[in-house]
Each structure stands twice: as structure tokens, then as C-alpha cells.
Amino acid sequence: MKSAVVVFPASNCDRDAQVALKQMTGQDPHMVWHQDSELPDVDLVVLPGGFSYGDYLRCGAMASQSAVMRAVKEHADRGGAVLGICNGFQVLTESHLLPGALMRNAGLKFVCRPVALEVDETQSAFTRKYEKGQRVSFPVAHGEGNYVADEETLNRLEGEGRVVFRYAEGDNPNGSARNIAGILSEKRNVLGLMPHPERTVDPLLGGTDGRALFESLIETLS
Numbered sequence: 001m002k003s004a005v006v007v008f009p010a011s012n013c014d015r016d017a018q019v020a021l022k023q024m025t026g027q028d029p030h031m032v033w034h035q036d037s038e039l040p041d042v043d044l045v046v047l048p049g050g051f052s053y054g055d056y057l058r059c060g061a062m063a064s065q066s067a068v069m070r071a072v073k074e075h076a077d078r079g080g081a082v083l084g085i086c087n088g089f090q091v092l093t094e095s096h097l098l099p100g101a102l103m104r105n106a107g108l109k110f111v112c113r114p115v116a117l118e119v120d121e122t123q124s125a126f127t128r129k130y131e132k133g134q135r136v137s138f139p140v141a142h143g144e145g146n147y148v149a150d151e152e153t154l155n156r157l158e159g160e161g162r163v164v165f166r167y168a169e170g171d172n173p174n175g176s177a178r179n180i181a182g183i184l185s186e187k188r189n190v191l192g193l194m195p196h197p198e199r200t201v202d203p204l205l206g207g208t209d210g211r212a213l214f215e216s217l218i219e220t221l222s
């Protein structure tokens with residue numbers, strides 16, 4: 001699986017994504033600067049976590065206007081896989097590649113800790129190596145991860161099997177609607193999620209629950 005990681009000014013998890021992809025695929029991903037207007041020939045594009053443009057305006061708003069995002073949208077329109085993690089999820093909603101928005105955490109505090117998740121949907125390129133209902137633990141680190149959308153959109157996401165990860169009952173760190181932690185696009189080739197699977201691929205990091213996400217992508221895209 002060939003992959004690329006987009007680097008925005010002030011991104012701070014691009015290196016985490018790079019290391020995880022190298023470890024999982026055995027190949028260095030392309031590191032793509034946000035001012036580039038084209039993407040290399042890859043199967044997967046990762047929009048990493050961090051604080052692109054210092055989170056000025058709204059989180060992800062300025063990054064969504066970067067030159068590279070036109071190429072990311074074209075990649076997604078062609079059916080290419082896009083994974084947005086944390087700030088990357090915010091960039092995806094600001095770019096309208098995913099519906100809804102990420103608001104300030106309900107407690108108005110930055111949250112940085114492992115959270116329990118349940119896998120809600122396994123019929124996707126990102127989750128086929130998990131079992132439905134499987135409980136996993138990914139870390140979160142965000143101040144604006146409260147997923148919101150109107151009722152019609154939430155019902156459609158659930159009805160179409162596009163909610164892939166939910167915070168386990170009682171462990172919702174930000175107040176997200178219906179405990180939503182990660183959603184798919186309509187074509188199911190774009191995934192945005194607030195927790196960080198790239199930080200759980202090595203026992204040295206305290207867990208390996210994120211490995212199945214990358215293994216799913218490798219099996220599907222290679």
C-alpha cells in the first residue's frame with residue numbers, strides 16, 4: 001500500500017503517522033507539503049492530527065483552504081482512501097468531505113487520555129479486520145472533538161452504516177452526539193475520527209489496538 005501524509009504548518013502528529021505507516025507497510029510514506037498542488041500516486045492519504053495553522057479561526061478551517069486539499073478532494077472523488085485523524089477529521093468536515101462539525105469539548109477542557117471505543121461497523125476498508133462490537137482503546141488529545149450534526153444527518157449516518165467507531169458508554173470524552181468517534185463518507189472511502197489509531201500500533205506505546213485499522217487498509221488497498 002502506497003501512502004502519503006499531508007504536512008500543514010503546526011501539524012504535530014505527521015511524524016506519528018509517518019512512523020506508524022512505515023512500521024505497518026514497510027515503506028516510507030510520502031510527506032506532502034500543504035502548498036503542493038499535486039499528490040504522488042498513492043492508495044491512501046492521511047491528514048494527521050495536530051494544530052494546523054495554530055487552530056486560528058476554527059480548527060481545520062485554514063488547512064481546508066490549502067492548495068493540496070484540491071488534490072485530496074480529487075483523490076477522494078476517484079475513490080482513493082483518505083484517513084483524517086483528530087485535526088485531520090476537523091479538516092475533512094471543514095472541507096465538506098465529511099458532514100457535521102467538531103465543536104469545543106462539552107467540558108470546555110482539553111482531554112488527553114486513552115478512551116474506550118466500540119467498533120460499530122466492519123464493512124469498510126478501514127475496519128474489516130475488527131469484529132463488530134469489539135472494544136478497543138485509542139488515545140485522544142483534543143479540545144474540540146465534540147461531533148455535532150443535525151438529526152437528519154445523524155440518522156442518515158447511522159442508517160447507512162457510516163458510524164464506524166463510538167465512544168463506549170460512559171467514556172465519551174467530549175460530548176459527541178450519539179457517542180460518535182468516527183464516521184465514513186457516503187462512498188465509504190473517507191474516514192474521519194478523533195482518537196489516534198497511529199499511536200497504538202506498537203506495544204512500546206502501551207497498546208496495539210490501532211494495528212487492525214492499518215491491516216484492514218493494507219489488505220484492501222495493496
